[in-house]
Amino acid sequence: MPAELEPIKRNFIEGLSRISHFWGFPKSMGAIFAVLYLSPAPLSLDDLVAQTGFTKGAISASVRALARLALVHRQTKLGDRKDYYVAETDFYKASRTILKGRENSEFDRAITSVRETLTELKAAAAAAEDAELQFLLERVQALQDFFDALDALTSAIARLQNLGLPTIQKVLSILK
Amino acid sequence: MPAELEPIKRNFIEGLSRISHFWGFPKSMGAIFAVLYLSPAPLSLDDLVAQTGFTKGAISASVRALARLALVHRQTKLGDRKDYYVAETDFYKASRTILKGRENSEFDRAITSVRETLTELKAAAAAAEDAELQFLLERVQALQDFFDALDALTSAIARLQNLGLPTIQKVLSILK
DNA sequence: AACTTTGTTTAGTAAGTTCTAAACGCACAA
DNA sequence: TTGTGCGTTTAGAACTTACTAAACAAAGTT
Numbered sequence A, B: 001m002p003a004e005l006e007p008i009k010r011n012f013i014e015g016l017s018r019i020s021h022f023w024g025f026p027k028s029m030g031a032i033f034a035v036l037y038l039s040p041a042p043l044s045l046d047d048l049v050a051q052t053g054f055t056k057g058a059i060s061a062s063v064r065a066l067a068r069l070a071l072v073h074r075q076t077k078l079g080d081r082k083d084y085y086v087a088e089t090d091f092y093k094a095s096r097t098i099l100k101g102r103e104n105s106e107f108d109r110a111i112t113s114v115r116e117t118l119t120e121l122k123a124a125a126a127a128a129e130d131a132e133l134q135f136l137l138e139r140v141q142a143l144q145d146f147f148d149a150l151d152a153l154t155s156a157i158a159r160l161q162n163l164g165l166p167t168i169q170k171v172l173s174i175l176k
Numbered sequence C: 001a002a003c004t005t006t007g008t009t010t011a012g013t014a015a016g017t018t019c020t021a022a023a024c025g026c027a028c029a030a
Numbered sequence D: 001t002t003g004t005g006c007g008t009t010t011a012g013a014a015c016t017t018a019c020t021a022a023a024c025a026a027a028g029t030t
Helices: A003-022 A027-037 A044-051 A057-068 A091-104 A106-127 A131-159 A165-175 B005-022 B027-037 B047-054 B056-068 B091-104 B106-127 B131-159 B165-175
Strands: A071-075 A083-087 B072-076 B084-086
Touching: A003 A027, A003 B131, A027 A044, A027 A057, A027 A071, A027 A083, A044 A057, A044 A083, A044 A091, A057 A071, A091 B131, A106 A131, A106 B005, A131 B005, A131 B091, A165 B131, A165 B165, B005 B027, B027 B047, B027 B056, B027 B072, B027 B084, B027 B091, B047 B056, B047 B084, B056 B072, B072 B165, B091 B131, B106 B131
Parallel strands: none
Antiparallel strands: A071 A083, B072 B084
């Protein structure tokens, strides 16, 4: 193996760390995924400690978060008490899983409160005729429609069995 | 105007604050947008202070951030030294603007470093034959392909003149 | 000129996050 | 039982961020 390979890997790991941070995740998650993604073999928690420089505790937490996102998978070898981890290589599959998990999130609770606002406004509008109320109703309805469209889109994607390049290209051709 | 309208508005404002926070923006941005969105008339900075409870400084900063995202627009009245702000009501238009602005972001610098990794690996592969190097090359290439697909998709959306419900529905029918 | 009215900038604070270091719990081994 | 190797949990340190309060700058008014 060429000796100058190590700095290249390091740069890659750094890059994924930054991406992870950008999306609001800890940098350690990006780093861990990068190390696993570049490894031909499953890695133990201690391997990850050695290759990332983070402590066991941090790795333990981040690797669990990654597993929840289905970006890494936990393996066990018979007769070996260690856990081993591998990176998911099908990014479309991972995207789908993440989109699916979205429902339980804080985000959905937030947009639920918008929907609540809408129903309350409708109730008020049924009781009394009022110009401002009508205005509010239209506005909140428009926002709700937008959220619904987004939701329809993402859940349609999440439902796809085989999201992949072909699908993306088909969509791209529509958008032309 | 019905008296019980105020708590409904408050709940809506709260909801958008949470959404804002979820997407990694300050809660004040969500609150300010919500107040503007529910207002039939443009509001001054002091109006926003009164209706959100944040201080002038905070509002000044957040409203500028919102304007950069084209989610609110600044207006001036002749003979009035105050600035007035209105909410953008075309969310598809705003989405497009946001997607366009993405290019200059930290995110793009990050995925550039992945692209760098790839070219470096290719250079190394040209110089020497090596099994692990080949493995790395394939993996990084696959990730790059995924990023490129995402990039093609978002920039195609950003380029659309009239992203809207009809377009979304057309895409949805494809994904069936 | 001096005073008002506006928006912006800055110093400092409070709160939330990510990480480390170390204690802990658990399962297996001797 | 005691010891060992593993992952998890916890207390706290270092850092980041959003916000307040107050000084400041710019422009209009008197």
